[in-house]
Amino acid sequence: MLTKVKEFSQKNLYTSMLLALLVLLLLFFSITKGGTLWSLGTWNGIFMQFPEYGVMTIGVMFCFISGNIDMSFVALGNFACILGVQYMAANVTEGMGNGQIIGVMLVAVLIVMVIGAIGGVINGLLISLLNIPPVMATIAMQLVWTGVSVAITEGKAVSGLPSLYTDIGHKMVFGFLPFPFLIFLIIFVISAFLLKYTTYGEKLYMIGTNIKAAKFSAINTTGMTVATFVLCDVICCIGSLLMVSTMASTKADYGTSYVMRCILILVLAGVLPDGGMGKISNVFLAIISIQIIASGVNMFPSMNTYYASLIWGGLLIIVLILSTKLTGNGFFVKKRKKSS
Amino acid sequence: MKKMLALLLTAAMTVGLVACGSKPAEQPAQSEPATTEGTDGAEAPADIEAPAEPKGDTPTIAFVPKVEGQAWWEHVRGGVTEWAADNGMEVIYKGPAEVDAAAQVQIMTDLVNQGVDILCFSPNDPAACEAICKTALDKGIIVIATEASGMENITFDVEAFDEAGLGAFLMDQLAAQMGEEGEYITMVGSFTMESQNNWADGAVARQEEAYPNMKLVDDKRVEDDSDAQKAYELTKQLREKYPNLKGILGTGSFDAPGAARAIQEMGLTGEMFAISVAMPLEVKDYLADGTLGSVALWDPAVSAKVMLNAGMELYNGGTIETGTDLKEEGYTSVRVDGKVIIGDGQIAITMDNVDDFGF
Numbered sequence A: 001m002l003t004k005v006k007e008f009s010q011k012n013l014y015t016s017m018l019l020a021l022l023v024l025l026l027l028f029f030s031i032t033k034g035g036t037l038w039s040l041g042t043w044n045g046i047f048m049q050f051p052e053y054g055v056m057t058i059g060v061m062f063c064f065i066s067g068n069i070d071m072s073f074v075a076l077g078n079f080a081c082i083l084g085v086q087y088m089a090a091n092v093t094e095g096m097g098n099g100q101i102i103g104v105m106l107v108a109v110l111i112v113m114v115i116g117a118i119g120g121v122i123n124g125l126l127i128s129l130l131n132i133p134p135v136m137a138t139i140a141m142q143l144v145w146t147g148v149s150v151a152i153t154e155g156k157a158v159s160g161l162p163s164l165y166t167d168i169g170h171k172m173v174f175g176f177l178p179f180p181f182l183i184f185l186i187i188f189v190i191s192a193f194l195l196k197y198t199t200y201g202e203k204l205y206m207i208g209t210n211i212k213a214a215k216f217s218a219i220n221t222t223g224m225t226v227a228t229f230v231l232c233d234v235i236c237c238i239g240s241l242l243m244v245s246t247m248a249s250t251k252a253d254y255g256t257s258y259v260m261r262c263i264l265i266l267v268l269a270g271v272l273p274d275g276g277m278g279k280i281s282n283v284f285l286a287i288i289s290i291q292i293i294a295s296g297v298n299m300f301p302s303m304n305t306y307y308a309s310l311i312w313g314g315l316l317i318i319v320l321i322l323s324t325k326l327t328g329n330g331f332f333v334k335k336r337k338k339s340s
Numbered sequence B: 001m002k003k004m005l006a007l008l009l010t011a012a013m014t015v016g017l018v019a020c021g022s023k024p025a026e027q028p029a030q031s032e033p034a035t036t037e038g039t040d041g042a043e044a045p046a047d048i049e050a051p052a053e054p055k056g057d058t059p060t061i062a063f064v065p066k067v068e069g070q071a072w073w074e075h076v077r078g079g080v081t082e083w084a085a086d087n088g089m090e091v092i093y094k095g096p097a098e099v100d101a102a103a104q105v106q107i108m109t110d111l112v113n114q115g116v117d118i119l120c121f122s123p124n125d126p127a128a129c130e131a132i133c134k135t136a137l138d139k140g141i142i143v144i145a146t147e148a149s150g151m152e153n154i155t156f157d158v159e160a161f162d163e164a165g166l167g168a169f170l171m172d173q174l175a176a177q178m179g180e181e182g183e184y185i186t187m188v189g190s191f192t193m194e195s196q197n198n199w200a201d202g203a204v205a206r207q208e209e210a211y212p213n214m215k216l217v218d219d220k221r222v223e224d225d226s227d228a229q230k231a232y233e234l235t236k237q238l239r240e241k242y243p244n245l246k247g248i249l250g251t252g253s254f255d256a257p258g259a260a261r262a263i264q265e266m267g268l269t270g271e272m273f274a275i276s277v278a279m280p281l282e283v284k285d286y287l288a289d290g291t292l293g294s295v296a297l298w299d300p301a302v303s304a305k306v307m308l309n310a311g312m313e314l315y316n317g318g319t320i321e322t323g324t325d326l327k328e329e330g331y332t333s334v335r336v337d338g339k340v341i342i343g344d345g346q347i348a349i350t351m352d353n354v355d356d357f358g359f
Helices: A002-011 A013-037 A040-065 A073-091 A098-128 A134-153 A163-170 A179-197 A199-209 A211-216 A221-247 A258-268 A280-297 A306-327 A331-339 B002-031 B071-087 B101-114 B126-138 B163-178 B194-210 B228-241 B255-265 B280-288 B300-315
Strands: B061-064 B091-093 B118-121 B142-146 B156-159 B182-188 B214-216 B245-249 B273-275 B295-298 B335-337 B340-342 B346-349
Touching: A002 A013, A013 A280, A013 A306, A040 A073, A040 A179, A040 A199, A040 A221, A040 A258, A040 A280, A040 B101, A073 A098, A073 A134, A073 A221, A073 A258, A098 A134, A098 A163, A098 A221, A163 A179, A163 A221, A163 B126, A179 A199, A179 A221, A179 A280, A199 A211, A199 A221, A211 A221, A221 B101, A221 B126, A258 A280, A258 A306, A280 A306, A280 B101, B061 B101, B061 B300, B071 B091, B071 B300, B101 B118, B101 B126, B118 B126, B118 B300, B126 B142, B142 B300, B156 B300, B163 B182, B163 B194, B163 B245, B163 B273, B163 B295, B163 B346, B182 B194, B182 B228, B182 B255, B194 B214, B228 B245, B228 B255, B245 B255, B255 B273, B255 B280, B280 B295, B280 B346, B295 B300
Parallel strands: B061 B091, B061 B118, B118 B142, B142 B156, B156 B340, B182 B214, B182 B245, B245 B273
Antiparallel strands: B295 B346, B335 B340
């Protein structure tokens, strides 16, 4: 039994670390705040809260695996949603049937996703054709999208959504399954399929591991980079759409703290921006852990929110150290090998 | 084996980290005896649900600031802590670590789901909070906002002052410094800032009513783009244009600091005066050397206490209407307009209290 556990944890370092973390978190909060933790309200909350940035994290995961990074996704999502919300606000009129309203909503969602795709194409081209480092290119685009958003909204929040749309954020499917979580689940399953069973997924890990080698193996790296950013930014825009429904409005700077949170989750899950590695199941475990920490800290009356950041940061360091020390081919060692 | 050890180590460190944070939180929770004024069962309103954990008649109260760790909000935390100690109650004070509406809504969602009875908050963006506040109201939670007078899904919004009242207050201060006579002009951060223009209107109205020897030299306002440097340049230009100009009635928080620098440089301290709303520590030097007599502000910690008092009043089955006493200076007889509770909370910042705030 013990040897089996040992074998599993050696093969799946991040998975076992995250599972251990999850068990510890649940144990800790059960002991200290059992009554509050194990209530339906808390878990409904947790499963309603993480999908909006959880979806974004999955999007950015594709970028990371390909060896890129995206800093622009929140700003782009906000810009797209501003147009989407304005479209909905303008086209939903009093006395419309639910069917018609759903029609308008679908068009708005489509608008948002198309803008997301355009943003992805721009990111991809800047990086693969013009060879601008991904961090620089996407930070520049982040500024561009934020600027445009502020310009068209004068920095104000845009609201006026149909209640049918704002209900999404706290609707229960079958009475217990939060709708945002359902969306998250769908995207999760599709993404897992893409990574595991398609040639796209295979190529993605290849260009992430060594883009030069991939190029010489007749992989269209420009096409792959653009496609990856499109995928990333479209998924991130879906995350933004969920955020819009919980906040019943959108604004140029909503969710700016999610950029760092998504990156933190990915690194915690062993998806490093170095590229070529990472498993989506670990990403899921990391998302849940991060949300449990956040909600858990909020259960303690006088515990500063900074403790959540503190714990997140501490965990990140521990995970990075462990992955380096234990496998001997962790983050830093791997890098050295690559460059030699 | 090494790996198992390491995993255990991680575990220990995590628990250690979390435990460190939680200890101070736990102690007051257990040692604080729960006695409040309104414990008669008869007074408890029927439509409010019992707290998640049975705690008798002590409500679970949460206060969500815009952000944690900034001087303004640390000052508010001090007020909230003081209120909790005075009332023998516990208040969950929790805001986002960054100024982000989304992060703030997440915290409010946690609190609402974990079951609070009174939720006080200061929204980063009122529109973003409507949905979660509606959920809160549906659950029977008392929702008290501040600086969010346009919000729908709240029980009440607390405002420290009304716009005309603050304008009149600014004028009273300036008039006292000017000896109730002489020429003055009004300055705003921007023509499009509705509130600041309303304050200026209130100030001019007050002057017309109470200070006949004062004269507004130009109906047109000057605009400093919320920039102290521009306020400084404008003050110099204005004094050239109107050699008898004696007072600058500013509104935004850049007006008085900028004007004061100009007054000091021109050597007109004691002859020319300026006022506006301003952050105490930013104008401390000018207050110290007498360039500025006072600036106006409201105490956000007092507003916070008033919000908590209002929440308790409603929790205990009371009502809030014009004339209600919310037990803080400036709020002993509030005005209620729809869902907005308006106090008389503006205060003058002088050398006596400039250090009381930490900002």
